[in-house]
Amino acid sequence: AQSVTQLDSQVPVFEEAPVELRCNYSSSVSVYLFWYVQYPNQGLQLLLKYLSGSTLVESINGFEAEFNKSQTSFHLRKPSVHISDTAEYFCAVSHTGGFKTIFGAGTRLFVKA
Amino acid sequence: DVKVTQSSRYLVKRTGEKVFLECVQDMDHENMFWYRQDPGLGLRLIYFSYDVKMKEKGDIPEGYSVSREKKERFSLILESASTNQTSMYLCASRDQEQAHTEAFFGQGTRLTVV
Secondary structure, three states, rough: OOOOOOOOOOEEEEEEOEEEEOOOEEEOOOEEEEEEEEEOOOEEEEEEEEEEHHHHEOOOOOOOEEEOOOOOOEEEEEOOOOHHEEEEEEEEEEEOOOOOOEOOOOOEEEEEE | OOOOOEEEEEEOOOOOOOOOEEEEOOOOEEEEEEEEEOOOEEEEEEEEEEOEEEEEEEOOOOOOOEEEEEEEEEEEEEEOOOOOOOOEEEEEEEEEOOOOOOOOOOOOOEEEOO
């Protein structure tokens, strides 16, 4: 069975500081990995995804995540955060032929001035 | 742009009422999902549908049912609402033929059962 563990429920950070949101998964088959972001009072939207190939994937707004198969991790990083990055971030996993996407519990990122 | 529309942003219902949450998507997606979102628990799958009139239970189906009479519409039904069903409900759709693609979410319905 697949599962996703987000290791931090809340991450406070000052503006322009680096941040890492941690995600570990378990699966017996090959997976696709996703990070979604939820801004206040909105639905989720895709931030970035890993399907295959290069293990480092990037988003258009400066986030990146690295797929580490040996550690079964897909941590999300940004070298310098902005106030506008304040949101909840969800790591998710699905696999080929599967109907379901499994979500982690979410990490609330608070960016302080 | 893909659009997933949930009929209500906020609902307040009384215990014991029958509640309908409606979701419509405009991208001809085969897969549709209903999740509930609670603090500290993330998104939990209630039901999903992979085709018209087809449905599968998710992880927490108790107290809920669903209906998919048309491809674009997926309804979540609370047969007899209870206070422990107070939550944020999120609908999503995804293209079945491309399982690696993203799920598209509606804005959510915040349901309060009093």
